[in-house]
Amino acid sequence: MTAAPIVDPKIEPDGLPTAPNRWSIRVRVPRAWRRPLGIAGVAIIAFWVLVALFAPLLAPFDPLAQDSPRFLPPSPEHWMGTDGVGRDVLSRVIYGAQISLPIAVVLVVLSVIVGGVIGAVAGYAGGVVDSILMRVVDLFFAFPSIILAMAIAAALGPSLTNAVVAIVVVSWPSYARVTRSLVLSLRSTNYIAASRLLGTSSARALVREVVPNVAGPVLVLATLELGAAVLLLSGLSYLGLGAVPPTPEWGAMVSDGARTFNNWWIAVFPGIAIFSIVLAFNFLGDALRDGLDPRSSKSLSDAEI
Amino acid sequence: MFGRFLLKRIGAAVLLAFGIVVVTFALTALLPGDPATAQLGERAAADPEIVAAYMKANGLDQPLYTQFFIYLGHLVQGDLGTSLQSRNPVLTDLGQFGPASFELAVTATVIAVIVGVGLGIVAALRPDRPLDHTLRVVSLGGVSIPIFWLSLIAVFIFSTQLRIFPSSGRLNPGETPPPHITGLYTLDSLLTANWATFGSAVGHLILPALVLAAPMVGLLLRFTRSSMLEVIGNDYVRSANAKGLPPGLVVRRHTLRGALVPVITVLGSAFASLLAGTVLVEQIFAWPGIGSYAYRSASNLDLPAIVGVTLFVALVFIAVNFLVDVLYGLIDPRIRTS
Amino acid sequence: STPSSDSAGGTLVIDKSFDLKTADPARNFETTGNILGRALYDTLVTFENGDSSTPIPMVATEWSGNDDATEYTFTLRDDITFASGDKLTADDVVFSLERAKNVKGNGSFLMAGLTAEKVDDTTVVITSEAPNTAIPAIMTSPTLGILDSKVVEENGGSDAEGADTADTAEEYLNGASAGSGPYILDSFDITTETVITANPDYWGTKPKYDKVVLRNATAETQSSDVVSGTAQVALDLGSDQIASLEGNSAVVISTTSSPTIFFLFSNADPAVSTISSDPKFREAVTYGLDYDSLLELAGDGAIRAAGVVPDSFLGALKESDAIVRDVDRAKAAVAALGGTPTVSLEYPSDISSNGLDFGPIAERVQANLAEVGITVNLSPSPVATALENYRAGTEEMGLWLWSPDFPDPSDYLVFGPGATVGLRAGWAAGSAPEIEDIAAQAAVTVSDEERAPLYEEFQTKLNEAGVFNPLFQPSASVVASSAVGEVLYSPAFGLDIAAIGQ
Amino acid sequence: MSLLEIDDLTITLPTTGAGRVLVDGVSLTVDSGQMVGLAGESGSGKTVTALTALGFVPEGATATGAVRLDGEDLLTMDKKRLREVRGTTVAMVFQDPMTSLHPMLSIQTQLTEQLRVHRNLSKRAARARAIEMLELVRIPNPARALSAFPHHFSGGMRQRIAIASALACDPKLLIADEVTTALDVTVQAGILGLLDQLRRELGMAVVFITHDLGVMNVTTDSLYVMYSGRVAEQGGTREVLAAPRHPYTRALIDALPDARNLGLPLVAIPGEAATPERRPAGCAFHPRCAFAEDRCRTEVPALRDIGGQRELACHVDPFATVGAVAGAAAAASGAGTASRAGTASRAGAAAAASGANVGPTDAELYGRSSS
Amino acid sequence: MTVLDVNDVVVDYKVSGRPVVHAVAGVSLQVGAGEIVGLVGESGCGKSSLGRAIVGLEKLARGSVTLDGHEVTPLGRGARPVADRGLQMIFQDPYSSLNPRRRIWRQIADGLPADASGARSAGRRRAAVNELLDAVGLAASAGDRFPHEFSGGQRQRIAIARALAAQPAVIVADEPVSALDASTRAQVSNLIVQIARDRGMGVLFISHDLSGVRHMADRVAVMYLGRIVETSPTESLWSEPLHPYSDALVKAIPQLGLTATTPVAPRGEVPDPSSPPAGCRFHPRCPLAFERCLTDDPALVTVEGSREAACWLQPAGGPARELALLEA
């Protein structure tokens, strides 16, 4: 009795509407970016990344040098004017990118790691572990984040590092929630069950089967949260709890300018910088989210608030 | 059924409140500052006798864990301690500043709901049209704008330059606040038919509320849109259309009702976080609310006030979430019965 | 509801960035409280509006001290009544002063070592343990405002020792005033606004405005308020904000120099820092600072502080005696130190004085010292946290200010080694015996002619030691709407409300 | 005049590049009281076609041809009139009873709202009518059911409520789109019985869509078999299913497990169904068809009358005569034997048991010749 | 020869605030080598729960599952014991049964037993995967792709290949074809039959489609509300069912053919599994119910030959009574 298949042996994987080959991964990700807002987002982010990388070349002045007259309005020499101690605002805005961008990334990476691990463990382990971890998450959620951040920053003294710590403390729970809900919905999927039946241990299944599936949505959330992180960071700096002078941090610069708002240029330009980069992250994140499957994007939106 | 649900909720709230007190106290243990020095003047702080008297008077001479248990003892009696700064009971302070923030947050929420949900519906009814794309940019813009910066610009344009709105406070200077009924000046002045005060209260409220509403508008717009779209694709909306119902009725009764549940969740969380997030706006608009109280307490190491505010905001958060759940039940019968 | 300001009897709105804590004069020692106290309570003596050099009569018609300045006798008016109808007598004076001493509040130090005693109904004697020529000046402090002892006692007041716990009158005094001043308290709120109304039975010149609203406003809003007419007087505008109002016909600006001194210190305690305690380092700082560029930040009307004692006080150094920048000398000092000295400079980040923030000044100091080869790391903290380090004497370098507690140079002896502020800079007693001797001598010298040179010498030596670097006295500006007219800054009380429009 | 006359309906979705033709030249008539079936694989355009009877055209698509309901063309009708027609003349029941009822509205609202809109009934009258409808679909305790919500009912009951809701305004035509697909056979039997009864009692016409040819066989009078937006074959249901003429219909039947082919491997249709995006030229079925000729690859076969009130769209018509069938079977059977060896005994038993008029060899023939 | 022995299995679901659902309420069942056993019943009667419990995905509240004489333990945290891997499962939804982020061949290779030497040569594993792909009728190149590139039927084949990788003695197939189109359904059904025959592998084929089961299964077990009410060889069940419920099921199926009649629905609705009726669980819907059925719950007994039934009308030890006659 030969094992000649009854079914049509020539059946090949069909070309579904998506590109039918192994390029698919590469083709699929940029698809989200191809949305006009996604492109705009990428472009603005790329712009700021370049600005940050080439700040020394781009900035016309030393961002710390106080050698111009104070409060010069925008002029051909100082495109964005000078501030209260005679520094060039443009140069400071340019150097500001070197601060906000990397810190936002570090922040989000830290939050993703802390929140992701806790959420994944809670979701996958379930039971008591889940209950306890989720109560902790609830606690941090109910905690008024900015008050917590203020208290931490006040306690540890204002500095960018402490602001980062403070923000991580208040932002990891949302990653924990998303990861948990994603893991929870994945945990009961049949491919995990199948994999376990084949002898995969539960820890291994978590790493091998769950993590890759959670990574996408979490990445999207992270993109959106990059914007939120920049906002929170600049907010803390605005309150004097973040960047320490003379660091050209955008929030701190707005705060400097706020006191003498009739010299509007000091506050307005760094504000535009913050707005543009946050907007870009949101554009990109939004476009990426559109590319996600509905279930993941639902867990995302549930967590985002 | 409902009683049990309520009990469970209250249990969770108590647990959460306890957790928050513990964490806040633990946090204060980290605070390097000394409340006595923070509160006492230059000369007084140099006098150990005065410092000792101050510490004793405020229970600060006890070890932290003793303070913690004393605080807990008072807490169960509804006493949140006395603010070191204002020297009022923290509860009194919260009673004063809470309504101010509440008024601001509620107004902002109402604005955001009207604008955000309204535009969200508009966008969802005509998806992928130019208007929809424009609204998407508006919504993303709303959530991206640094609120402190927006406040500054709003004050500069509307108060300093155009002088349309006052820039600070809740009433004109010297104006007597309306009798305390709810603590919301607009409502109280309306209730007592005090039109001049009402006008002034509204005038002061508009600008900060608009600024505060901006990110929420963005959030609600996006949520309403996606939630509406999801529901519009549902069979039950198709059913309603197949029944030949007028489009207005279909949107109102069928689509909106289905789409509202997720929007209410967002609204609940957004409102709760607004109360805490008013810090920056209240700061700039000199709005005497919880946010500025929290900021002052944090920077003055006013421990009872910090714990009190944190607890208060957390409880509001819990209460709002509870309210959201109740609303769910009202809207969604599946939850009501299960 | 629009406040009218043009006619007598109207409402006056004063914008002030609040540091208000209480309306109980004995417990108050903050600026806003002083402004309020000055309006609600009379003191034994006071200053002419805009002046802080010579006490003038108020409740006391005349006073005299003995030769070694340990005993001052005050003769009281007998025509003053409180709102309760009671007459103001020596009992009330003694009660108020003793109470201020015993409640152990922020201002209690004013009465430290002093005792008030009644001689008869119109005579009070104040005795001091040590010679104290500043007693009349001290008596001008609103903290020592005179309360209606009967009313206060009825409401839990006490002037006895142990009043810090026994006295419970604060709550009452936060709701009603028990004084004889030109105004009475209408409503008191430490966060938004406090309202006072004219005292109809005031014994002195009636104030022009019937109702005055002291409104809590940040410096940013004050400027637009006063232009738009929301407020008539703005008290916290810095020179940069004032600059934008220059030429605006809607406002009248009055600028004087404030007696506040901004100073820098380098900790002299080697245990705190081996760098900042090195005399070479102090020399480098002293000559490396670009005082003119710092003065520029302080704005128009600010003046260079030649020594710690402000210019309007007895014994102040002349501007020509101030240290002049000498970059070469500073660099040489740095070279002598070897390497790049790196220090951290702490300052309060969330307070401002006369509209001036510490941040830009610190940044400028940092830039100045960078020019002579010193690296300064800035370490701003909320004042609550910063004060802790400052008062504990653990700051390596600090940027702070000193406002006089009373207008007498003796208030500045605290900068000496082993004294309050000296210790904060790690300057222990015995580390500069010469200066300590001068300080001790100045403290007990009674006659002004003898005192003045002593204080000058004290300051010159302080400058030489370089532990403290007095930077400048900022300008103090009051911006008033033109309808109100010029409003003078009061160096002693901040603002004399009753004097506005007089 | 028939109740519903769809005439040369073509629905095109303009997309960049070539437009997608969802429905291509479909004509269909439904007479009063008639139950007409639409069968075909997923994506063949059954739903899109049927929905035009309610005046629904997919968002952004253009429809040409005519859809006349009671003589009025729905494609050109103004919106107001269209709304009147929906619910009163024609109504629809959807596939999934879990989602076609609004989960948050009471049964009463969902049963009465159209009555209030179309019939202007008072609340009370509408309620009485709703109770009547629930009785008609045999919901126990209708008065109580009105105040309940959909989640209180089982799937079968929900589907009956959905039918009641559709029938509230006495439509002349009911579109039933896979109304039993999500249900158990036992529940399905109940719904089919109900539909049959309603049709007889109310004289209503039904357009019945299903994949399940067994269900089709026992419910509908006439049948349209669709493939890739076109009608492949049409005629009386039992006739078509008993003696299919189109290779596609034949293949559909052969893929079904049934008494006829018991013990034999089931015969699948090779390849993938054509979609509007990828529709082969000529006869859309030709890549999957064992009988395809050159003509099939280029020329779209038109629907032609083949007698017995049946129509067929096939150039080849391989099952036109029994002789043709037998010949093809003989040619292909040799190749098929090897793989069957393992199941030969069962096949024999099945062949004996099979009494259907299409012999097992035909089925084998079909399967073999395509591989 | 029996390879899988399911003995008196009970599966409970506890949802807080609600009564416990006995989704499976004492089921015994055997599957022999190379035998295909169909498991049919209405939605919600506990078929999936039983299937999952058998392979160890659900905890057993009672009873045991024995594979080749050794008891199978439910899945814990660690890796599943090698002996238990002889039980594999294929799921209904072809879209959720493959990990969308992993290449096909890796997912299949997971199931390959470790080489004797312990060495895991990638080449050898790949070759084994290719063999499996071939066995389910897919080209070897399919291994390098991701699941989204396949249609539902192809995914089910991949799922089968993955299950085969572990060389199972028994596969529990939970409605493997009900999500597929009629024609694809045929392909996958054929494949399962062929593999079972070729490899001598037992299959528990869960389905609610009785005609599909009739085509494949050697024996059929009929489940109602958590219990098995009848087990019979396929054709006997079809031609003369022992249990009134089996009868109702068969009669409800719409048939092809000119003579086909309108299907008949059993009366009543499926009761809530959390509060099953007393006595025989089917009695409220049974046309033949009599007093005893209202109070006493009939056990599953051997009636005649290899046929079992749980009905008071079918006494233990037979002979089988024809329901049509009883009805008349």
Ligand SMILES: Nc1ncnc2c1ncn2[C@@H]1O[C@H](COP(=O)(O)OP(=O)(O)OP(=O)(O)O)[C@@H](O)[C@H]1O
């Ligand atoms: N609203 C729509 N917009 C665009 N394309 C559509 C729309 N509705 C259906 N289509 C497309 O039209 C084709 C026919 O769809 P239709 O729903 O009529 O198929 P069907 O025969 O009912 O299939 P099924 O059995 O899956 O219900 C499909 O390719 C589908 O993708």
Ligand SMILES: Nc1ncnc2c1ncn2[C@@H]1O[C@H](COP(=O)(O)OP(=O)(O)OP(=O)(O)O)[C@@H](O)[C@H]1O
């Ligand atoms: N995880 C679960 N928690 C609680 N109840 C469950 C769970 N899974 C199944 N049930 C309940 O157990 C009963 C049996 O469910 P099961 O899925 O085994 O039925 P089934 O026969 O497979 O149905 P279907 O044909 O719909 O797949 C049902 O009443 C179901 O509601």
Ligand SMILES: [Mg+2]
């Ligand atoms: Mg369809």
Ligand SMILES: [Mg+2]
């Ligand atoms: Mg199931």
